[in-house]
Amino acid sequence: MARPGVIAGFRPGIVHGTASVNEAMMETDRVALRGQAVAVAGSPLAPATAVLMVVTLAAAQLPDGLRERAEQGDAAAQADLGRRYYVGEGVRQDDAEAVRWTRLAAEQDHAPAQYSLGLLYFRGRGVTGDDAAAARWYRAAAEQGHPPAQAALSDMYTYGQGVEEDPVLASMWIELAWRASLDGGDWRLYARQRAELASWVTAEQTAEGRRLAREWTPAPER
Secondary structure (H helix, E strand, O other), rough: OOOOOOOOOOOOOOOOOOOOOOOOOOHOOOOOOOOOOOOEEEEEEEEHHHHHHHHHHOOOOOOOOHHHHHOOOHHHHHHHHHHHHOOOOOOOHHHHHHHHHHHHOOOOOOHHHHHHHHHHHHOOOOOOOHHHHHHHHHHHHHOOOOOOHHHHHHHHHHHHOOOOOOHHHHHHHHHHHHHHHHOOOOOHHHHHHHHHHHHHHHHHHHHHHHHHHHHHHOOOOO
16 A cells, blocks of 8 residues: 655654553653753654653642552553653653553553553553554553554554555445544544545545444443
């Protein structure tokens, strides 16, 4: 499949969904104190601003009872604690702890955590980079109807990362993400990804993917 602008060795799909911190905490890498500009949710920051943000996050406090709820097995609290370890918000930044808490939530079928764990594997943060593992966790969340994971899984099928390249399934998953976000803030992101994919694949592949999307139903809750 022809993909304009794809460079050999480049890992595409680095956005992989929404920039919402609550929905997908992995969308921005930890702010680095190395003197260069950084990006948080897609907005470039000058080094001085980066330092200020790190200090602000480090000074933040964990919400009352959050760790206790996480230790008691609350999946939403575990996912939130994992996010905070990832960005260093109210705790010392720690990729390994981010993975640990995110995995605990993901293993309870918490879809945003499954997506975030997939992105950790995709980026190799706190774990060895593993596209196949990333795709598995994306799929777990996507099958529950989580749009960021559906868009990420579409990317994986588009570029054959962790899965066999399949333009029909790529079209299906981005169609589902786009449809689910029509009333939300991410529809432009998914609409752009949907249009770009349609320009790369055949009309027949696009049509088949969209047909499958119309027939798709989310996995039942366990």
